[in-house]
Amino acid sequence: MQRWIPLLSLAFGAAVAAAPAARAAPVWVTAWTASPAPDRKDGPPDAPVQFAAQTVRQDIRVGSRGDALRLRISNELGAAPLHIEDVRVRLKDGKVAALPVTVDGRSAIDVPVGAALLSDPVRLPVSALQEISVSAYFPQPTRPAVRRTELRVVDGRQADVPGSIRLSYQQNVFSAVQVQRDERPQVIVALGDSITEGATARRGTFNQWPERLAQRLQQACPDRFVVLNQGISGNKLLDHGRSHSALSRLDRDVIAVAGADQVILFEGINDIRHGGGTHPVPGRNAADMLLGYQQVATRLHAHGIRAWLGTLTPFGGSERYEPVSATTRASINQWARSGRTGFDGIIDFDATLRDPKLPESLPADITRDHLHPNDEGYRRMADAIDLGMLGCAATR
Known part of the structure; x- marks a missing residue:
């Protein structure tokens, strides 16, 4: 009887080999983000509430098909x-x-302080870089705590908010859109301040440098990459300001929510500039900044995430420019170019944007305030990034 065992085993093995491979289970991929940020108190003193008995529409471009x-x-x-x-x-x-969005089947959604909730899945096929519209009714006075985005706001409970309503730049409550797809793409997170957020891009466009990078990747390597924008205006590398520092929000905004494979860090201008006001506070020195950068690289690498560092762009002529912070910026950029940073490489945004005749300044045609690039400046930043470095060998 034992002599049949090998024959049966061989027959079973052949049957298994001949069977079609099991299809991989679908995965959830983060396809858009807006970082949580404390209430900026943008409203006037006599009307501090951001939304009350209003319907809010937000148009979002998702970075992945699903x-x-x-x-x-x-x-x-x-x-x-x-x-x-x-x-x-x-x-x-x-x-x-429009399809209803629920949480555990509930259309009235309550989110406790300090928490985030994922909605139930909505069967809505989308393509990479396709726009969706999300609307919500705020029956009570509400102060959202997610970074500012472009919104349309109307009074009352409205089933549809027309696209003709003027865009405003306000905080909202949605911090991510996830899509379900068969396989996982590479996820790249842009972590930074207002220049990464794209606060000075024309409203209603996708001219921020992370969004333009997403367009380049989608064209060169279709459906293989997602770029997420986790920039917040006023953000700093080391210290809290209008938002939690990059060091503080690294786990929440990058590692946990985004599921990042790669990170492009462009932070530090707000740290090194002197504070405004009657008695300006000196900015951070180069030694402090290098410690912060190295901590980011080390923590990302511990999670198997590749880390790229962007050099700091010029801000000569801006309201808080002075020689000490200019020297600090030069020291940081010299260190970044040394190849001994602990990062996987650098993106030389400084060399890309600076005025050849005035290296401490941006060219006048790509900025309005000598600090933030305009749409053309953001295009140059995105175009300066080597797609091959990110793993995109163009297929067409």
């Missing part, structure tokens, strides 16, 4: 419980009717 999506609703940095109702999502082109 068969379904779900929203991440954040109250992680909120000061009071968050309540929203009638959340809906549709393709921006309006060809598909």
Whole structure:
């Protein structure tokens, strides 16, 4: 009887080998982000509430194709419980009717202070770089705690907010869109301040440098990369300001939420400039900054994430430019170019943007305030990034 065992084993093995390979389970991929950020108190003193009995529409460009999506609703940095109702999502082109978004089947959603909730999946196929429209009704006075984005706001409970409503730049409650797809792409996170957020890009465009990088990657290596923008205006590498520092938010905004494979860090200008006011506070020195940069690289590498460092761009002529911070910037950039940083490489944004005749300044035609690039400046930043370095060998 034993002599049949090998024959049976061989027959079983042949049957297994002949069987079709099991299809991999779908995965959830973060396809868009906006970092949590404390309430900026942007409203006037006599009207401090941001939303009250209003419907808010946000148009979002998702960075990946997918068969379904779900929203991440954040109250992680909120000061009071968050309540929203009638959340809906549709393709921006309006060809598909808006679909309800629920959490555990509930259309009235309550998010505790310090928490974030993922919505139930919504069956809405999307293509890479396609726009969706997300709307929500805020029945109660609400101060959202996610970084500012472009919104359209109308009074009352509205089933649809027209695209003709003027865009405003305000905080909202959605911190991520996830899509479901068959295989996982490479996820690249741009971590930085207002220059990464793209605060000076023309409203209603996707001219921020991370968004333009996403376009380049999608054209060269279709559906293989996602670029997420985790910039926040006023952000610093080391210290809290309008938002938590990059060191503080690294785990939440990059490692946990984004599921990053690579990070492009462009932080530090807000750290090294002297503070404004009657008695300006000196900015951080180069030694402090290098410690912070190396900590970011070390922590990312511990999670198997590649780390790229952007050199600091010029800000000569801006309101808080002075010789000490200029010297600090030069020291940081010299160190970055030394190849001994602990990062996997650098992106020389400084060399790309600086005025050849005035190296401490941006050319006048790419800035309005001598600090932030305009759309053309953001294009140059995106074009300065070597796609091959990121792993994109162009297929066409």
